[in-house]
Amino acid sequence: MFRILKKSLKTGVVTGQHPAAAPPEEISTSEAKDKARPFLSSLAFRAVDTGSCNACEMEMNALANPVYDIERFGIHIAASPRHADALVVTGPVTVNMERALKDVYQQTPDPKIVIALGDCAINCGVFKGSYAVTGPVEKHIPVDLRIPGCPPRPAEILKALQELRTGTGSNTD
Amino acid sequence: MTESRSCDAVLTAAFPSIVQKDVVQRECSHFLISKDLLPAITRYLHTQAGLHGRLTLLWAVDNRPAHNTYGLHYLFTLEPSRRWVLLSTELAGNDRLFPSITPHIHAAQWYEREIRDLFGLIPQGHPDLRRLVRHEHWPKGTHPLKKDFPWDHVLGRQQGEHHFRRIEGEGVFEVPVGPIHAGIIEPGHFRFSVAGEPIMQLELHHFWTHRGVEKLFEQHTLIAAVPLAERVSGDTTIGHSLAYCQAIESLLHLEVPRRGRYLRSLFLELERLHNHLGDVGAICNDTAYALPHAHCSRMKEQIMQLNDRLTGSRFLRGVNRVGGVAIDLTAAQLAEIVAEMDRIEQDFSELESIIAHNASLIDRLETTGVLTERTAWDHAVVGVVGRASGLDQDLRRDRPFAAYDELPVKVVNYRYGDVRARMRVRMDEIHESIRLVREIRLKIPQGPVAVEPSCVAQAGEWALSAVEGWRGEILYMVMAGENGTIHRCKVRDPSYANWPAIQQAVLGNIIPDFPLINKSFSLSYAGNDL
Secondary structure, three states: OHHHHHHHHHHOOOOOOOOOOOOOOOOOOHHHHHHHHHHOOOEEEEEEEOOOOOHHHHHHHHHOOOOOOHHHHOEEEOOOHHHOOEEEEEOOEEOOOHHHHHHHHHHOOOOOEEEEEOHHHHHOHHHOOOOOEEEOHHHOOOOOEEEOOOOOOHHHHHHHHHHHHHOOOOOOO | OHHHHHHHHHHHHHOOOOEEEOOOOOOEEEEEOOHHHHHHHHHHHHHOOOOOEEEEEEEEEEOHHHHOEEEEEEEEEEOOOOEEEEEEEEEEOOOOEEEOOOOOOHHHHHHHHHHHHHHOOEEEOOOOOOOOOOOOOOOOOOOOOOOOOOOOOOOOOOOOOOOOOOOOOOOEEEEEEOOOOOOOOOOOEEEEEEEOOEEEEEEEEOOOOOOOHHHHHOOOEOOOOHHHHHOOOHHHHHHHHHHHHHHHHHHOOOOOOHHHHHHHHHHHHHHHHHHHHHHHHHHHHOOOOHHHHHHHHHHHHHHHHHHHHHHOOOOOOOOEEOOEEOOOOOHHHHHHHHHHHHHHHHHHHHHHHHHHOOHHHHHHHOOOOOOOHHHHHHOOOOHHHHHHOOOOOOHHHHOOOOOOOOOOOOOOOOOOOOHHHHHHHHHHHHHHHHHHHHHHHHHOOOOOOEOOOOOOOOOOOEEEEEEEOOOOEEEEEEEEOHHHEEEEEEEEOHHHHHHHHHHHHOOOOEHHHHHHHHHHHOOOOHHHHO
């Protein structure tokens, strides 16, 4: 008990202790902003990996750590597409995952937004052209926001999400 | 040396018809055998006292363009001496059958099914010939790693359904999980059969993220494929790129400068640290104990930010290159790393005592998901999972690479094979890695960090390379093609060896413990599916 308390006091608050992110490379369109308006104060996203190398997943998991603490912006990770407002898709869409991606899109209730996270989801990255890759995410489902990077840093993901929802991208510390 | 000669002598005495070949690979014997002898020799290697061969890698090569043959290669590690024995056999170009060794050597099961899917060669006598990599909707007769299959041709879909092994009876029901999971995890399908609470059977259905990595390698030149190797499994960027670079360096006869080798060890240990820290936290989190998870993910973040400051990449991408490393560190940067290590060691030690004093956590971890030493051996399990089940193996000690010949590693070993043992292995390895980083700073010599590749590899030359990544042994086999291209690149992530074992470790456990057991294995889907 005292051990835990001592540890917590010693550690203090670490939230926000990360280098500032560069401004988003791609500004979200006004259409995407309109679609994101219902989720201004609360956004539940479901992560869908359609063939990523798992670096993007690691950075998404990092968003939930005490340093980035994504929940303070009202963003949380849903356990099922049926509870989600947004799909965050990573990786090129592999032949084996194509059907699953389309299913998950159908299962997500409207209104919804789709975010392509990482270079592979946007243009297939190093896996472009392979016999096992059917194409980028937007070939199969409509994409509203693209967050490039291989992988994008957590601070950059936060900034892009904030820019989408508030139009500024400035209030992530 | 006498020991190695005696292994070879024992083999040639038992099987006079086999032909020994010269190899450049160190600590490796190479034999040519006829395919009919395969089951007998592999069984002898595997079971004979004193040899005790563990199937390490099995791969096929399509040599038809030049020689009208397929090559099949079986790599064994002899446990007592850690020596490699490579058995090679050839199939005529129109011969599609080879004898399966799976009935004697369980660990071959996925390799042989994979060869059937990707090359169309059929392992005769294999007990389970369902598709593995190509899911059932792939058209019949399409085998992507054959040389006449175009690398960029996406096939249409056909009808087809995967048939799971079924257990039937009163009160038995199936629980399907995946391919898309509840957390932020990669895709994979698990099919449980349960009666009441305990799991009676688990069957994996993986390879959803199959991206055709091995075929993509063949589109690159030897020098230019490093970025692809870094993206085989993103969390093992250094492990995979190092294994790939080492294979190319032995093909091109490059000697990496000592400072470069030390830096490679340093970065490999940093990668091990941030992944082990993340896993220890995640194991606690899967018992709903969130506090260590928060602390561990904070420490993991500190190391990833350190990586970013040192190299410009949180995953250490772009660090390894053929011939050495692309980034040199100043004395001030090395001091910064060691200072960070000191902080983390203190921080983590405090957390360890919190974890160790939580009786309900330890109670949940003990005897959960037991993988016995025998089952681990039969599945040829590697890395952290193997070391938690009593298999004493670590390539950093057994086949030193990078700078490990000058940096002795204390190999962690536990015998119980439960979730707690796997967590303890990681905890001890965190301390060992921090110690190694300190030692590297003391021992690192001055000098260049890389050499430029000068010569070219002859078509048909090949090299094997092995690296102990944070999960376990990563293997690469690279065969050169014409004009500096890659003819074949076989990639083996440790996940590929360890995934089938999880089906045994969960038996008798309850489904709510599955995420915990799965996390304690902490395997990659991307590295497995390729």
